[in-house]
Amino acid sequence: MIVLRDEKRIARLARTAQIISLVGLLVLVAGLLIIFFSRDTRVFLFQLAALVIGFALSQVGLYLSHRYVRRPRPDQVLDKAAGKFARKDGRLYHYLLPAPHVLLLPTGVVVLLAKYQNGHISAHGDQWRQAGLGMRRYFGREGLGNPTREAETMTARVAALVKEVAPSAEVPVLPVIVFTTQNIDNLDVKESRIPATHFSKLSAVLRQQTMGLKPLPRADYEAVRAAFDAKAPHLLEETVDADA
16 A cells, blocks of 8 residues: 655654643643742732643643654554555555545545544444543543544545546545554444444455445546645655555
8 A cells, every 4th residue: 555644744743742742831830830939919810821821732732742743643553454455556645635644545535534532432323422531531631522523524625625626526535433542442333423443443444335336437536646646746655564
């Protein structure tokens, strides 16, 4: 499988995550210490401001760290998981298109929404629930949100790009939600309206979702591929071995 990945963007955002996290920590520490060094009657207001700003910065740093710092990163997990299905004719684009992870196949396009969250996760239609975290919920955790809405938004953006470059073609653009946590506590997503799976089962889900699709006309496929590749003229194609 061919992978195109914006390594410079990943490195830049990883560095940004580390800086923001450090600044957030320093602001929180400053807020704790200020009471010992200031006799201003407004010291508690300063502490409150430091708490709010420090917490906001730490959340931004956490958001970026989970995507660009922690190993394996979501894109690295998806490389191997998707590669088991599309090892010969797939092209996987990371952080280049209107969605972070997009798989181009001869039969269509798959938008992969990566979620790293742990705990007991379940889905019924469009309703998602995350439980079983206990106190972990309040420390270093990003909420699950609503993966259905996220996937639909990303898919619509990619579909708009496809329609722009191949207006007369019928190119399927399919969303799949993928949980990239290695040892997730429990994942019950059979009732999700949008296909959702653990990364270890992604190959089977992709096979199921694309089973009835016919190969795109050559001209349509080349038009979509050219549009996707145009977002990465500065990148070299990387061949990923799913068995490595």
